[in-house]
Amino acid sequence: MHISCFTQFSNMKNLDGKNTQQNSSRKLLLLALILVLLTIIPLCMLTSSHLPQSSPNINRSSLKRIKSEKQCDVYSGKWVPYPKGPYYTNATCHLIIDQQNCMKSGRQDTEFMKWRWKPYECELSLFDANQFLELVRGKSMAFVGDSVGRNQMQSLLCLLGKVVYPQDLSYKYTSDTNSKHYFYADYKFNLATLWSPFLVKTADADPSGHSFNSLMNLYLDEADEAWVSQIERFDYVIISAGQWFFRPLVYYKNRKVVGCHICHNKNITAVSKYYGYKMAFRTAFQTLIRLRNYKGITILRTFSPAHFENGAWNEGGNCARTRPFTSQEMKLDGYILDFYLTQVEELRKAEKQARRKGLKFTSLNTTEAMLLRPDGHPNHSGRSPHGNSSAADCVHWCLPGPIDTWNEFLFYVLKQEG
Numbered sequence: 001m002h003i004s005c006f007t008q009f010s011n012m013k014n015l016d017g018k019n020t021q022q023n024s025s026r027k028l029l030l031l032a033l034i035l036v037l038l039t040i041i042p043l044c045m046l047t048s049s050h051l052p053q054s055s056p057n058i059n060r061s062s063l064k065r066i067k068s069e070k071q072c073d074v075y076s077g078k079w080v081p082y083p084k085g086p087y088y089t090n091a092t093c094h095l096i097i098d099q100q101n102c103m104k105s106g107r108q109d110t111e112f113m114k115w116r117w118k119p120y121e122c123e124l125s126l127f128d129a130n131q132f133l134e135l136v137r138g139k140s141m142a143f144v145g146d147s148v149g150r151n152q153m154q155s156l157l158c159l160l161g162k163v164v165y166p167q168d169l170s171y172k173y174t175s176d177t178n179s180k181h182y183f184y185a186d187y188k189f190n191l192a193t194l195w196s197p198f199l200v201k202t203a204d205a206d207p208s209g210h211s212f213n214s215l216m217n218l219y220l221d222e223a224d225e226a227w228v229s230q231i232e233r234f235d236y237v238i239i240s241a242g243q244w245f246f247r248p249l250v251y252y253k254n255r256k257v258v259g260c261h262i263c264h265n266k267n268i269t270a271v272s273k274y275y276g277y278k279m280a281f282r283t284a285f286q287t288l289i290r291l292r293n294y295k296g297i298t299i300l301r302t303f304s305p306a307h308f309e310n311g312a313w314n315e316g317g318n319c320a321r322t323r324p325f326t327s328q329e330m331k332l333d334g335y336i337l338d339f340y341l342t343q344v345e346e347l348r349k350a351e352k353q354a355r356r357k358g359l360k361f362t363s364l365n366t367t368e369a370m371l372l373r374p375d376g377h378p379n380h381s382g383r384s385p386h387g388n389s390s391a392a393d394c395v396h397w398c399l400p401g402p403i404d405t406w407n408e409f410l411f412y413v414l415k416q417e418g
Helices: 003-019 023-049 060-071 129-135 147-160 273-292 336-354 367-371 404-417
Strands: 077-080 113-121 142-145 181-186 191-194 200-202 218-225 236-241 249-253 256-263 297-301 361-365
Touching: 060 077, 113 191, 113 404, 129 147, 129 181, 129 404, 147 181, 147 191, 147 236, 200 273, 249 273, 256 273, 273 297, 273 336, 297 336, 297 404, 336 361, 336 367, 361 404
Parallel strands: 142 191, 142 236, 218 249, 236 297, 297 361
Antiparallel strands: 077 113, 181 191, 200 218, 249 256
16 A cells, blocks of 8 residues: 555544544544445555655656657657757868858859757757767668768768768778768778769760769669668668759669650650669668678668759750748648659668568658758759759758758767667
């Protein structure tokens, strides 16, 4: 019996002892007391049985925080004003390349740097460079994909630059200027970006040569050796792809043509861009699962939306907004939703297989948050990735800028795994 019930019983017994007038009155009072006790005692026991037996070292607020972190969906939220501004600037981080160095290239407004992602049901921790480096001490991390994936790696370099800058060891590993390898000697941490915009084997197929909209062959059942040959040595693999799948493509399986996307060849079956996208991720995930010595954690970074308005990238389109959208102004739908769902479905299938091999597959669901940030792109502030000074860049992200949130998400995932 709970102690509070004994106290109530004792008090009632003392009341009974004070009544000495008549036996009949005493009996009636005792009967009433028994009835009351029969009601009170079960209630007390019921109440006490639901009290948590907390560890003496964890107070209730700590328990509430732990529960909140485990149950919270950090990817569902909104952008809120953050007057403190970014973690770094283009003056404090010397590793920002010109393509994403919006302030150096003359961007006048600074408000785009003063927003922070706020999950609806909890708080997303600020990025802590010291703690991040401790979490990855003695480990290695690779960003596999296109230049937007490299954009995230460059953000991470600047965020960690508050503590230490790495050695650039790219010359030891590759002659491809699109791939980079860095080493944080004090933490024995290797960081790399492996250039593979389609994730699978590719070849130029346009007789006029390679250009930004030329025809390419995709071998959908063959993973790109540019990353496969190195990936087994990495503990964390952040994999992504996106904008390259909009271009003209011929799809191959078993070295035979199975279809194409805007190839304008009447002898080839036209299929959607989502088919090639699906098969590329399927092949990448299956390759990771089958590799004998791969023991890393695979993290899918979901589709990053572009924000061209008033035309396509080569038709005068731009992204001149200076504030985020609200969720009422912009919904996840159309081709962005289709790309996102294609990725997530392939990840879901891969997760089941990977689990049987003891491998972990998870995701950084950045799509919803970035859909609301039309203000975060270089636009005309930065060197155009198309080599055309008149074309706006509404695909990549300014540094500093909203892409730094991707690494807050990554920090969250590492803490969950840690």
